[in-house]
Amino acid sequence: xxxxxxxxxxxxxxxxxxxxxxxxxxxxxxxxxxxxxxxxxxxxxxxxxxxxxxxxxxxxxxxxxxxxxxxxxxxxxxxxxxxxxxxxxxxxxxxxxxxxxxxxxxxxxxxxxxxxxxxxxxxxxxxxxxxxxxxxxxxxxxxxxxxxxxxxxxxxxxxxxxxxxxxxxxxxxxxxxxxxxxxxxxxxxxxxxxxxxxxxxxxxxxxxxxxxxxxxxxxxxxxxxxxxxxxxxxxxxxxxxxxxxxxxxxxxxxxxxxxxxxxxxxxxxxxxxxxxxxxxxxxxxxxxxxxxxxxxxxxxxxxxxxxxxxxxxxxxxxxxxxxxxxxxxxxx
Amino acid sequence: xxxxxxxxxxxxxxxxxxxxxxxxxxxxxxxxxxxxxxxxxxxxxxxxxxxxxxxxxxxxxxxxxxxxxxxxxxxxxxxxxxxxxxxxxxxxxxxxxxxxxxxxxxxxxxxxxxxxxxxxxxxxxxxxxxxxxx
Numbered sequence: 001x002x003x004x005x006x007x008x009x010x011x012x013x014x015x016x017x018x019x020x021x022x023x024x025x026x027x028x029x030x031x032x033x034x035x036x037x038x039x040x041x042x043x044x045x046x047x048x049x050x051x052x053x054x055x056x057x058x059x060x061x062x063x064x065x066x067x068x069x070x071x072x073x074x075x076x077x078x079x080x081x082x083x084x085x086x087x088x089x090x091x092x093x094x095x096x097x098x099x100x101x102x103x104x105x106x107x108x109x110x111x112x113x114x115x116x117x118x119x120x121x122x123x124x125x126x127x128x129x130x131x132x133x134x135x136x137x138x139x140x141x142x143x144x145x146x147x148x149x150x151x152x153x154x155x156x157x158x159x160x161x162x163x164x165x166x167x168x169x170x171x172x173x174x175x176x177x178x179x180x181x182x183x184x185x186x187x188x189x190x191x192x193x194x195x196x197x198x199x200x201x202x203x204x205x206x207x208x209x210x211x212x213x214x215x216x217x218x219x220x221x222x223x224x225x226x227x228x229x230x231x232x233x234x235x236x237x238x239x240x241x242x243x244x245x246x247x248x249x250x251x252x253x254x255x256x257x258x259x260x261x262x263x264x265x266x267x268x269x270x271x272x273x274x275x276x277x278x279x280x281x282x283x284x285x286x287x288x289x290x291x292x293x294x295x296x297x298x299x300x301x302x303x304x305x306x307x308x309x310x311x312x313x314x315x316x317x318x319x320x321x322x323x324x325x326x327x328x329x330x331x332x
Numbered sequence: 333x334x335x336x337x338x339x340x341x342x343x344x345x346x347x348x349x350x351x352x353x354x355x356x357x358x359x360x361x362x363x364x365x366x367x368x369x370x371x372x373x374x375x376x377x378x379x380x381x382x383x384x385x386x387x388x389x390x391x392x393x394x395x396x397x398x399x400x401x402x403x404x405x406x407x408x409x410x411x412x413x414x415x416x417x418x419x420x421x422x423x424x425x426x427x428x429x430x431x432x433x434x435x436x437x438x439x440x441x442x443x444x445x446x447x448x449x450x451x452x453x454x455x456x457x458x459x460x461x462x463x464x465x466x
Contacts, residue, residue: 268437
């Protein structure tokens, strides 16, 4: 019996034109929650109403469960099935990022909540029917033994649904608060998570588009019918979840609009028709996305407004600028 | 006037094809395989990556074809705040052309109408400047 030889990862001859770019993007935007001090927010937290605190902590706990699902089940499932060393490395990196996100939510809980409150919110996650339905629905697709192009496409699609649409019922509230100038350091963490998820959603959608292209016409029609059904089921579940989270702060309608907006972005990423009419989203939420972080120290500056610092060697020109060969003549 | 697009996920390609159709069959092609003739006026539609960067393929295209550039449309992702669609701002300021639209991913119906109007207005009247030295 002959064995197929095991091969090494050749980054000089990548298997496609985009995976290396995504991998490099992830290494350049890698961050850790410990880099963002939350002490200012701990004071703001105490000034929130009970209803505001409830929505904030439960929105965040739901996200923790979904990121745990992605890190532990979703990304490893895709990594196992997608061929190519560089693609596998990129997906594994994404899985590690999901685990960092889950830890971020947990660290925020630890900062803002008492131990009793913390335990109660984790118990809520286990008992919340819409959240558990969403996890079970998506978990079933990841666990489906069908690994044909269609089966793999479905797994990639539910991964993208999480990254690009189903996280947004949770992201809404911290963005709204940051847009109002409240809980801005925690808002910075949410912004960093959103930027990661936005890129994950594009990468996995690119892989999904390839699998979709590999289907014949009849299979594509079947795939689209499955997509419509899954989207409809998860969208309706999401509206019920949203009502549970946001009714007490009177925001259910506005969150629904944000979810539809993000489902349209999902369709764009997957190369499918948008499922909902175009709607504008709350400008305060957009302002939360645009909020500039003020808590970064100079050397760990990352996020939407900063690039990781690059180092370049000193050259003669650098000295020439400081000490010009000819003394500067005064302008008159 | 022709439409020239650069697309990674397919959003910009789909947008360009839709505008071409809605503007009455304006010629359309990608930066990779359908370059405009020297001096032929065109609208560039591209995307944004990294920290608001112009894609390398777009930059390479502009190095040899900037002469006919009349305007730019850039796609991006709203998640990036100030860097959203920034490739368009960079190209607009470097080549002194208008940023015709900034698209969130594949853009909305009203984005499409706006760009189609711009393209139409450059088909008739002042936009077509074949044979002149502008």
